[in-house]
Amino acid sequence: MNREKARKRLQESNSYANMQRIADWMDRFYVDAVVGMLVPYGVGDIIMAVFSLVYVYFSFVILHSIPLTLAIINNTLRDIAIGLIPFFIGDILDFFHQSNRQNMRLIEGFVNGDRSTIHEVNSKAVQSLVMILVLVIIIVLQIRIYFFIADAVINIFSGIGDLLYQLFIP
Numbered sequence: 001m002n003r004e005k006a007r008k009r010l011q012e013s014n015s016y017a018n019m020q021r022i023a024d025w026m027d028r029f030y031v032d033a034v035v036g037m038l039v040p041y042g043v044g045d046i047i048m049a050v051f052s053l054v055y056v057y058f059s060f061v062i063l064h065s066i067p068l069t070l071a072i073i074n075n076t077l078r079d080i081a082i083g084l085i086p087f088f089i090g091d092i093l094d095f096f097h098q099s100n101r102q103n104m105r106l107i108e109g110f111v112n113g114d115r116s117t118i119h120e121v122n123s124k125a126v127q128s129l130v131m132i133l134v135l136v137i138i139i140v141l142q143i144r145i146y147f148f149i150a151d152a153v154i155n156i157f158s159g160i161g162d163l164l165y166q167l168f169i170p
Helices: 002-011 014-028 031-038 043-062 066-083 089-097 099-111 115-123 125-168
Strands: none
Touching: 002 099, 014 031, 014 043, 014 099, 031 043, 031 089, 043 066, 043 099, 066 089, 066 099, 066 115, 066 125, 099 115, 115 125
């Protein structure tokens, strides 16, 4: 009976309701993917990832589950890495990834005491930690590539501007 009261109290909390709204808006209405397309160079993807902090808070502070928190961070970083793939490929893939729904499914599994979800998350905790480290490296490399490309484009346009200046102004 205590377990049932605790589950009901968690499901009626503001944090839980906010997580459900975020999952709906971000993935069902594709806000995550659309903002990723409208705000270029991964900035939109990183802004949208901020909304995943509510999942991290709930899993770590409310549910006290480090493996669940690692799985949620893993999903979120994977979503950022996918969104950072250039030439709108990442934005298109972002329509299908739906990390917020995945995070909500994991949290619902923990709250409802679903043994298979809990076992899945707990057994993959080390794998999630390794993936987090790999994804952070990939994201940093992607951002460095974006800066390199931006610098190259600026240098090209600067060189063209200098050439035009020399041609037309004696």
